[in-house]
Amino acid sequence: xxxxxxxxxxxxxxxxxxxxxxxxxxxxxxxxxxxxxxxxxxxxxxxxxxxxxxxxxxxxxxxxxxxxxxxxxxxxxxxxxxxxxxxxxxxxxxxxxxxxxxxxxxxxxxxxxxxxxxxxxxxxxxxxxxxxxxxxxxxxxxxxxxxxxxxxxxxxxxxxxxxxxxxxxxxxxxxxxxxxxxxxxxxxxxxxxxxxxxxxxxxxxxxxxxxxxxxxxxxxxxxxxxxxxxxxxxxxxxxxxxxxxxxxxxxxxxxxxxxxxxxx
Numbered sequence: 001x002x003x004x005x006x007x008x009x010x011x012x013x014x015x016x017x018x019x020x021x022x023x024x025x026x027x028x029x030x031x032x033x034x035x036x037x038x039x040x041x042x043x044x045x046x047x048x049x050x051x052x053x054x055x056x057x058x059x060x061x062x063x064x065x066x067x068x069x070x071x072x073x074x075x076x077x078x079x080x081x082x083x084x085x086x087x088x089x090x091x092x093x094x095x096x097x098x099x100x101x102x103x104x105x106x107x108x109x110x111x112x113x114x115x116x117x118x119x120x121x122x123x124x125x126x127x128x129x130x131x132x133x134x135x136x137x138x139x140x141x142x143x144x145x146x147x148x149x150x151x152x153x154x155x156x157x158x159x160x161x162x163x164x165x166x167x168x169x170x171x172x173x174x175x176x177x178x179x180x181x182x183x184x185x186x187x188x189x190x191x192x193x194x195x196x197x198x199x200x201x202x203x204x205x206x207x208x209x210x211x212x213x214x215x216x217x218x219x220x221x222x223x224x225x226x227x228x229x230x231x232x233x234x235x236x237x238x239x240x241x242x243x244x245x246x247x248x249x250x251x252x253x254x255x256x257x258x259x260x261x262x263x264x
Contacts, residue, residue, distance in 0.1 A: 064159025084160025094139025
């Protein structure tokens with residue numbers, strides 16, 4: 001490999017790394033509060049299950065709280081409730097099967113069948129059924145615990161209750177995440193235009209090539225902005241409290257497409 005090719009490869013790698021770092025920092029700034037809330041909720045649920053309910057191995061309390069809240073911007077009460085109920089159904093069905101007929105290959109298949117069918121009966125949401133099945137598998141696969149036969153189910157209820165309380169007490173603005181990602185994407189475009197203009201003024205080939213490489217490396221950030229804006233726009237259709245934001249979110253979707261075209 002020639003020295004020129006090696007330098008070009010190093011420059012490409014450097015620009016890609018810088019673009020990824022900027023996009024990653026934008027994601028952290030947009031999600032840190034949600035992650036903090038979910039982490040604290042999991043800790044509170046674990047504390048309640050262990051020290052109030054008296055369950056030393058309160059594994060499913062923080063699991064339920066973390067799964068129900070997560071760090072998604074789509075933290076509406078219905079979604080949190082679906083996930084919390086799904087976890088509780090799976091844990092309850094698994095505990096029942098394990099304590100009545102034990103654990104094994106056919107018990108695993110049976111508890112998954114029962115949990116999924118019960119989830120589909122209770123709600124049309126796919127998340128509820130998915131979580132019910134996953135938690136049922138975990139229950140049957142884990143060793144049995146001593147104590148109350150439904151202690152793990154109680155832990156799941158505690159975690160789901162804490163998650164619902166957090167969702168009700170900390171409403172989120174669906175525009176915040178798309179706005180943060182939009183700012184990062186616009187900064188990427190500004191950096192490209194700055195390099196390009198400097199290269200054209202100075203007739204510097206290196207600056208023009210850097211602008212091209214930076215523009216190519218920005219594609220993940222642009223894609224994430226567009227997906228986040230579309231997801232938020234879909235969410236507000238189902239959330240009456242946020243319907244007044246539909247116009248702005250649809251504009252963010254359109255602007256993400258236009259900025260992507262500008263970058264190309």
